[in-house]
Amino acid sequence: xxxxxxxxxxxxxxxxxxxxxxxxxxxxxxxxxxxxxxxxxxxxxxxxxxxxxxxxxxxxxxxxxxxxxxxxxxxxxxxxxxxxxxxxxxxxxxxxxxxxxxxxxxxxxxxxxxxxxxxxxxxxxxxxxxxxxxxxxxxxxxxxxxxxxxxxxxxxxxxxxxxxxxxxxxxxxxxxxxxxxxxxxxxxxxxxxxxxxxxxxxxxxxxxxxxxxxxxxxxxxxxxxxxxxxxxxxxxxxxxxxxxxxxxxxxxxxxxxxxxxxxxxxxxxxxxxxxxxxxxxxxxxxxxxxxxxxxxxxxxxxxxxxxxxxxxxxxxxxxxxxxxxxxxxxxxxxxxxxxxxxxxxxxxxxxxxxxxxxxxxxxxxxxxxxxxxxxxxxxxxxxxxxxxxxxxxxxxxxxxxxxxxxxxxxxxxxxxxxxxxxxxxxxxxxxxxxxxxxxxxxxxxxxxxxxxxxxxxxxxxxxxxxxx
Amino acid sequence: xxxxxxxxxxxxxxxxxxxxxxxxxxxxxxxxxxxxxxxxxxxxxxxxxxxxxxxx
Numbered sequence: 001x002x003x004x005x006x007x008x009x010x011x012x013x014x015x016x017x018x019x020x021x022x023x024x025x026x027x028x029x030x031x032x033x034x035x036x037x038x039x040x041x042x043x044x045x046x047x048x049x050x051x052x053x054x055x056x057x058x059x060x061x062x063x064x065x066x067x068x069x070x071x072x073x074x075x076x077x078x079x080x081x082x083x084x085x086x087x088x089x090x091x092x093x094x095x096x097x098x099x100x101x102x103x104x105x106x107x108x109x110x111x112x113x114x115x116x117x118x119x120x121x122x123x124x125x126x127x128x129x130x131x132x133x134x135x136x137x138x139x140x141x142x143x144x145x146x147x148x149x150x151x152x153x154x155x156x157x158x159x160x161x162x163x164x165x166x167x168x169x170x171x172x173x174x175x176x177x178x179x180x181x182x183x184x185x186x187x188x189x190x191x192x193x194x195x196x197x198x199x200x201x202x203x204x205x206x207x208x209x210x211x212x213x214x215x216x217x218x219x220x221x222x223x224x225x226x227x228x229x230x231x232x233x234x235x236x237x238x239x240x241x242x243x244x245x246x247x248x249x250x251x252x253x254x255x256x257x258x259x260x261x262x263x264x265x266x267x268x269x270x271x272x273x274x275x276x277x278x279x280x281x282x283x284x285x286x287x288x289x290x291x292x293x294x295x296x297x298x299x300x301x302x303x304x305x306x307x308x309x310x311x312x313x314x315x316x317x318x319x320x321x322x323x324x325x326x327x328x329x330x331x332x333x334x335x336x337x338x339x340x341x342x343x344x345x346x347x348x349x350x351x352x353x354x355x356x357x358x359x360x361x362x363x364x365x366x367x368x369x370x371x372x373x374x375x376x377x378x379x380x381x382x383x384x385x386x387x388x389x390x391x392x393x394x395x396x397x398x399x400x401x402x403x404x405x406x407x408x409x410x411x412x413x414x415x416x417x418x419x420x421x422x423x424x425x426x427x428x429x430x431x432x433x434x435x436x437x438x439x440x441x442x443x444x445x446x447x448x449x450x451x452x453x454x455x456x457x458x459x460x461x462x463x464x465x466x467x468x
Numbered sequence: 469x470x471x472x473x474x475x476x477x478x479x480x481x482x483x484x485x486x487x488x489x490x491x492x493x494x495x496x497x498x499x500x501x502x503x504x505x506x507x508x509x510x511x512x513x514x515x516x517x518x519x520x521x522x523x524x
Binding site: 328396400 | 486
């Protein structure tokens with residue numbers, strides 16, 4: 001008998017050890033998962049860099065690159081200084097009361113997200129907290145993505161410092177407010193309206209796209225873009241293959257962006273110990289992502305091809321395809337995702353043309369691809385996903401997705417982007433910090449801003465593109 | 469469109485996409501396939517028409 005008890009005790013100890021080991025493995029998986037999403041999202045930035053530089057004329061190619069690189073560089077520290085704090089501080093709105101999930105509010109943010117005092121322990125190396133940094137990193141790269149989206153729209157005529165101020169307002173404040181409200185278990189848009197935006201179609205893409213629109217209104221078009229009768233001229237970039245390759249790199253990086261939208265098990269803040277969820281605590285699988293991302297890329301490309309036959313718009317269609325389905329990548333049926341993405345690819349170019357007819361010079365179509373299609377995606381989920389629980393919880397307690405709720409979310413995301421974009425760019429314009437001087441724009445921004453030449457064999461002031 | 473009677477994730481133990489258990493998956497699959505075919509037909513037609521303009 002004693003022998004048997006001893007054997008059982010030993011077996012129990014074995015099982016406990018095994019269980020502990022599993023927990024450690026799970027924790028390491030969670031940390032590695034987010035850590036790997038960071039370099040993948042940096043590929044988004046590499047893609048935007050190539051995309052913008054290719055879309056610029058020869059005389060502006062390096063200055064477009066400098067602007068994009070600097071946006072990334074300023075986004076990381078400013079998101080560290082206050083962006084992370086805004087996200088945790090205001091999900092319930094102003095004045096920042098704590099929410100029901102207990103992970104929000106000014107007091108909570110003060111305790112974990114400032115780089116000084118007691119909370120600094122969570123904002124630096126800490127053997128007892130191995131996850132905050134990687135989670136912060138993933139969010140900081142979302143911030144950098146928003147700045148990159150705006151960056152492409154304003155190429156070839158914006159001042160560097162003015163642009164960086166706008167990038168900081170967008171990346172470390174505007175989209176963060178939208179994320180706190182609509183991408184947090186305590187967010188008022190989620191708890192009160194059942195807004196569901198798993199892959200951030202509205203709170204990243206639409207916010208950034210309409211922020212860019214607000215800026216473009218004050219910035220004005222490039223010299224030569226519009227004729228006196230209002231008709232538009234096409235200003236071709238100097239390297240379409242570079243632009244298209246950049247767009248493909250953005251697609252690669254999107255896998256990192258969307259994997260970082262998943263809350264994996266293994267951390268104290270995970271919803272479950274054994275299964276992944278969305279940021280709302282609702283279930284998701286990596287299979288769902290794989291099925292739906294691939295089908296939406298395909299649908300977007302095909303829709304744009306039939307309308308344009310242009311590789312620029314086809315790859316933009318791929319982006320539009322993903323963005324149009326991003327809100328519901330967790331619950332769409334793949335064939336439905338394909339159809340929605342196809343429709344986004346079809347409407348993409350006409351929507352961009354309509355914007356141009358209004359006198360807006362969006363050099364890369366960012367307002368349309370990210371803004372218009374982002375809102376389209378948020379609303380589409382309201383049509384197809386109505387009735388799905390938007391948040392973890394018992395029947396009757398959890399809010400459900402609805403068309404009205406998604407429309408409310410779309411309006412709020414639009415305002416979160418457009419209003420700060422318009423107001424801050426207007427202030428910069430009044431201070432003379434928005435647009436480069438006319439002579440410099442005509443000479444080319446590279447000779448003004450960059451002590452180097454993109455293609456020295458052709459000279460920094462080549463009047464025509466190499467292809468010509 | 470939630471494929472379960474109660475609007476809670478607690479009852480979900482299998483397929484969790486829109487239209488599960490209804491005709492929607494089959495219908496959307498058919499529509500997606502039709503879109504692919506139609507796009508190819510239209511694409512072929514317009515490309516051929518454009519190419520003919522270059523006939524000598």
